[in-house]
Amino acid sequence: MAGHASNQIDASTLWGGKVSPFSTSYGKLMMWFFLVSDALTFGGLLIAYGYTRHDAQDAWPIGEETFNSLPFLGHGYPLIYVALMTFILIVSSVTMVLAVEAGHRMDKKGVIKWMIATIIGGFFFVGSQAWEWSHFIHGSEFGKVELADGSQAIVKGHFGEIKNFEVLEAGKHHKKGDVITEDLMHQFQHAVVAGKINNGIITLHDGSKAKVNKAADEHMELIIKKDGSVNKIGTHIEGKKACDMYYEAINAGTPRKVIYGANLEENEYGPQQYGQFFFFITGFHGFHVFSGVMINIIICLGVVSGTYHKRGHYEMVEKTGLYWHFVDLVWVFVFTFFYLV
Amino acid sequence: MLRDDVIEYSLDTHHSEEQGKAIRKKIWMVTALLTAITIVEVALGAFIKQSSGAWPFVKWSFIIMTLLKAGYIVMVFMHLGDEKKSLKYVILVPYFLFMAYLIYIALMEATAVGNAWETYGG
Numbered sequence: 037m038a039g040h041a042s043n044q045i046d047a048s049t050l051w052g053g054k055v056s057p058f059s060t061s062y063g064k065l066m067m068w069f070f071l072v073s074d075a076l077t078f079g080g081l082l083i084a085y086g087y088t089r090h091d092a093q094d095a096w097p098i099g100e101e102t103f104n105s106l107p108f109l110g111h112g113y114p115l116i117y118v119a120l121m122t123f124i125l126i127v128s129s130v131t132m133v134l135a136v137e138a139g140h141r142m143d144k145k146g147v148i149k150w151m152i153a154t155i156i157g158g159f160f161f162v163g164s165q166a167w168e169w170s171h172f173i174h175g176s177e178f179g180k181v182e183l184a185d186g187s188q189a190i191v192k193g194h195f196g197e198i199k200n201f202e203v204l205e206a207g208k209h210h211k212k213g214d215v216i217t218e219d220l221m222h223q224f225q226h227a228v229v230a231g232k233i234n235n236g237i238i239t240l241h242d243g244s245k246a247k248v249n250k251a252a253d254e255h256m257e258l259i260i261k262k263d264g265s266v267n268k269i270g271t272h273i274e275g276k277k278a279c280d281m282y283y284e285a286i287n288a289g290t291p292r293k294v295i296y297g298a299n300l301e302e303n304e305y306g307p308q309q310y311g312q313f314f315f316f317i318t319g320f321h322g323f324h325v326f327s328g329v330m331i332n333i334i335i336c337l338g339v340v341s342g343t344y345h346k347r348g349h350y351e352m353v354e355k356t357g358l359y360w361h362f363v364d365l366v367w368v369f370v371f372t373f374f375y376l377v
Numbered sequence: 378m379l380r381d382d383v384i385e386y387s388l389d390t391h392h393s394e395e396q397g398k399a400i401r402k403k404i405w406m407v408t409a410l411l412t413a414i415t416i417v418e419v420a421l422g423a424f425i426k427q428s429s430g431a432w433p434f435v436k437w438s439f440i441i442m443t444l445l446k447a448g449y450i451v452m453v454f455m456h457l458g459d460e461k462k463s464l465k466y467v468i469l470v471p472y473f474l475f476m477a478y479l480i481y482i483a484l485m486e487a488t489a490v491g492n493a494w495e496t497y498g499g
Contacts (some may be wrong), residue, residue, distance in 0.1 A: 048427035052387060056445050058460065058461050058463055058464035058467070059460075059461050059464075060460065060461075060464060065464075068464070072468055072471075072472055074481045075472060076472070076475065079472075079475075079476050079479065083476075083479050083480055083483045084483070086480070086483060086484070086487075087483040087484070087487045088487075089446060090483075090484055090488065090491065091487040091490050091491045091494075092491075098427055099422065100422055100423055113421040113425050114422070115419050115422050116419070116423075119415060119416075119418075119419040122415050123415060124413065125413065126408070126415070127408075129450065129454055130404060130405075130408045130454075132402055133453075133454045133456075134401065134404060136456075137397060137400050137401060137404065138397075140390055140391050140392050140397070141392065141393070141394060141397050142391070147468055186433070270428075272383050349390070349391065351390075354390070354456075357454075357455075358455055361450055361451075361455045362455070364450060364454075365447055365450045365451065365455075368443055368446050368447055368450065369447070369450065371418075371443075372418070372440065372442075372443040373417070375422070376418060376421075376422045377436055377439055377440075377441050
């Protein structure tokens, strides 16, 4: 705030030019320079994302279709979860700026209180991101399906629960008449990908054949994401027709008709690059949040032990604060360009 | 080596209890504003489909709201608004110039590549 003119400074403590042209300390200035370079990195990543998306047009997934789940509550809540994550990060940014403000008043207790709140907020955000990743990797119950005409569709709706597998033909482990009730979804998806479901009969790992008892799906909707000979990108197919087309593909008995979730080679949401960008951009940001929390913990310990109080000012808190706000700033852009637009 | 953060400039940023009150009030105002903008963004994103005619406006309003949020975070939370003018411009001007340039060439190139795929197939 106040320039150097109002404050006599010992020349030996000034940097080479005898006076800082910006009236800030070397440390704070370097933190700003680091943040600018980091912002260039994130800017580059997001622009690369924009480039790929601009090029791919309609095949690209839409945020509110991809991210519409909440922990414990299931589907049908578009963007609520990411909005919650955004809110957590904004609040932790606020507690950080309050810690910096307390530092300017040399209020040690206040600094500790608000820094602990910031650290808790940071952990909440990292935890939320872990859930989000896990959900993204495991994917939906329906998966992305390749239809009879070669087009690919994502599926919305409520997946009817699988109740059990009733063994019709004995294999190595299961006897005829056994009713299997464990690990159903996992086995079902494996069988779908391997093409081991034929007209409602599943072939299990041990070679036994079983009937799938499953509740009916509700509100099914297919959204075409890749052109086929009949269905074109962007088409929505609803109701019974959607259900028939989906099960026609699943029950065909040939492998690799369906993709569940995401990995580095393929994903059910859209083009392959979409998964890569998701993992890289949110992962790189998540790593920044994680290191931010670690730095905050270290500085908080410094505050508790009184290091900065003895020094006469809490500029270290201000510098970590800059980094923490920057993490929030990046998320504001990731939120817009990855989830909203 | 003498540490430059031990004395000098850092002391200039101290403020009194009373000034603190005003600053905290400003912080809470900005918090309310950022939260409100986020709620509006989510509501628009959840209720207006990308296929609807209003989407181009929604898209641009997202970008404007994002820049507004970013501006408040940088100027108030990161205190760049309180720094000297020279520092403000050293941080902001090169960044925006470079980003504007990069966005321009990336979108031009993406359009050209998209057209090439359309024309020659793939």
